[in-house]
Amino acid sequence: MTFHARLAAAGLMLAALGAGACSPEGGRTAEGEAAGAEPIAASADVHAFRIGALQAAALRDGALALPANDPEMSPWPPAQTAVLLTTAGVQDGTIHLSIQPLLVRDGERTVLIDAGAGGQMGTENRLPASLRAAGVEPGQVTDVLISHAHGDHIGGLTAGGALAFPNATIRMDAATWEEIRVEPRLAELTRLITPKVQTFAAGAAITPAITVVALPGHTAGHSGFEIASGEERLLYIGDALHSSIVSVRAPELRNAWDADSAMAIRTRAGLLDRGVRDGLRIYGVHFPFPGVGRFKRGPDGFSWVPEGGEVAPAGPVAAAAE
Numbered sequence: 001m002t003f004h005a006r007l008a009a010a011g012l013m014l015a016a017l018g019a020g021a022c023s024p025e026g027g028r029t030a031e032g033e034a035a036g037a038e039p040i041a042a043s044a045d046v047h048a049f050r051i052g053a054l055q056a057a058a059l060r061d062g063a064l065a066l067p068a069n070d071p072e073m074s075p076w077p078p079a080q081t082a083v084l085l086t087t088a089g090v091q092d093g094t095i096h097l098s099i100q101p102l103l104v105r106d107g108e109r110t111v112l113i114d115a116g117a118g119g120q121m122g123t124e125n126r127l128p129a130s131l132r133a134a135g136v137e138p139g140q141v142t143d144v145l146i147s148h149a150h151g152d153h154i155g156g157l158t159a160g161g162a163l164a165f166p167n168a169t170i171r172m173d174a175a176t177w178e179e180i181r182v183e184p185r186l187a188e189l190t191r192l193i194t195p196k197v198q199t200f201a202a203g204a205a206i207t208p209a210i211t212v213v214a215l216p217g218h219t220a221g222h223s224g225f226e227i228a229s230g231e232e233r234l235l236y237i238g239d240a241l242h243s244s245i246v247s248v249r250a251p252e253l254r255n256a257w258d259a260d261s262a263m264a265i266r267t268r269a270g271l272l273d274r275g276v277r278d279g280l281r282i283y284g285v286h287f288p289f290p291g292v293g294r295f296k297r298g299p300d301g302f303s304w305v306p307e308g309g310e311v312a313p314a315g316p317v318a319a320a321a322e
């Protein structure tokens with residue numbers, strides 16, 4: 001089985017164990033009220049930060065290490081990937097992808113963006129512990145937003161044959177929900193989450209601060225999320241770009257994991273252009289932990305500048321983005 005097939009299959013399997021306390025469904029409040037909430041505790045697996053007045057946290061779930069020269073593991077052409085890695089200073093010939101769902105508090109809503117792999121694909125299933133380390137019980141999550149239906153994003157929706165976030169509404173694009181419902185290997189997942197699923201369309205406001213952004217190509221319903229508070233905004237890019245090296249430096253490179261390669265390439269190029277033009281703060285769910293930073297354009301093309309990295313962020317915070 002190729003890695004791609006395994007990735008797909010993993011999306012399809014249901015993992016194990018979970019539970020949770022309870023808490024009421026969250027109501028809507030104006031943005032900024034989270035400023036009074038108890039701060040999210042930072043730790044090795046929790047990167048707490050702010051988006052304007054909102055509290056947010058990158059929650060480490062696990063990591064994937066893909067040998068660049070193994071076409072069954074890497075989605076990119078081996079020779080070009082090797083050059084890109086070496087140029088970026090990566091000496092082990094390995095594509096390192098992190099997995100870090102994003103937690104956002106917006107008023108009384110506690111929103112988790114993507115649910116991690118749930119231990120599939122050999123990952124560590126650290127999300128439940130990371131969430132608790134951030135001071136959030138699974139039952140306190142009011143909304144889980146799903147970017148797309150691959151295993152490293154939906155694997156953590158269930159645990160032990162039960163909903164991992166028992167009080168959360170599970171939100172996704174209608175096309176993503178259809179992909180899950182028609183897949184026989186996801187029948188048990190479908191049965192468990194059906195009462196909790198609500199579909200959205202691009203442009204929908206999930207909370208006062210969080211808006212759905214269509215980023216098609218990786219899958220048909222692949223969605224990003226823009227989180228805005230005051231003059232600040234952050235764009236969660238899902239799997240529009242997987243690698244902070246390969247996807248950023250060579251966005252035109254065909255990625256075998258993309259369902260519609262031409263559209264995915266257009267989406268990547270558009271994101272990089274807009275990111276630089278608007279100085280957008282970006283959240284890469286698979287970029288090196290914690291995945292917060294900005295794109296930069298140089299003479300040799302685009303590069304990734306992690307927040308707090310050695311290179312100064314390019315441009316002001318994106319007040320001008322539409």
Ligand SMILES: [Zn+2]
Binds near residue numbers: 150152153239286
């Ligand atoms: Zn992914």
